[in-house]
Amino acid sequence: MAEEGAMDIRLVLKGPNGEFKVDRDLYVIVHCDDGKYIEVSRNYIQQCPFIEEAEDEIPEFRFPAAVLEHLIRWAVHYGVEGHAASPMTRPCIYRDFSYVVTDQWDNDFFNQRLCSPLNQKHYLLTMTAAEQFGMQGLLDFMSIGLGCKLRSKDDSGIIHEVMGLDKETEITSEDLSDVSKDYPWFDDAVKATTKK
Known part of the structure; x- marks a missing residue:
């Protein structure tokens, strides 16, 4: 395990003439699909x-900058x-992920x-990216965390925020059952069960 520095991943902006004020010997600039540019330490690229x-080109990343940052920090x-x-x-079986995470x-x-x-x-885009790039540990971590959040009574608005839905949108049991058809891991993540 390596410890990441606070300043080794950051958002950068183009200067007035379209150039970045970034030391390209130390950092790589990555263009994310939300239009943001992220500066990443070359030490992390490997x-x-x-x-x-x-x-001599800026790499493209097909997810938003926040997703890239999550993947980099985990990796x-x-x-x-x-x-x-x-x-x-x-x-x-927990509703609160703090009972699960001990580290x-x-x-x-x-x-x-x-x-x-x-x-x-x-959140879901980060899970999708983790799955695409074979980051099974991150995917497991996030699916269990999401299950706890969805079961939690204290954070009932989480489903709207994680799913990107308007607060007035009603989520029915039928909607949730349709989700598990598209995402087979969903049922395992949200249904609290115990072994018999």
């Missing part, structure tokens, strides 16, 4: 195969194939990164 560096801390330090038990980094990553008010809307 640990992040989902960033395809091109000679730098645990590796692309790494799993959380906290044991991820299935089936998970401080895992807890901070979930609450301050994945579920922060600014990033919550990118």
Whole structure:
């Protein structure tokens, strides 16, 4: 496990003449599909195969900048194939993910990164990207965390924010059953069960 620095991933803006004031020997600029540019330390690029560096070009990333940041932080801390330090038990019976995460980094990553008010809307996109890039440990971590959040009575608005729905949109049981047809992992993630 490596520790990431606070300043090694950041949003950058183009200058008035269209250039970036970034040391290209130390950093790679990645263009994300939300139009944002992220500066990533070259030290991280080797640990992040989902960033395809091109000679003299700015790599494109087909997800928003927040998703890229989540993937980089996980890959730098645990590796692309790494799993959380906290044991991820299935089936998970908890409504509060803090009972599941025993590691401080895992807890901070979930609450301050994945579920922060600014990033919550990118939760499912981060799961999709984790699946696409073979980051099974991150996907497991997020699916169990999502299940806890969806079962939680305290955070009933989470489904609207995570799914990107308007607050007035009503979610029916029928809607949820349709979700599990498209996403087979959904039932395992949200239904609390115990072994007999």
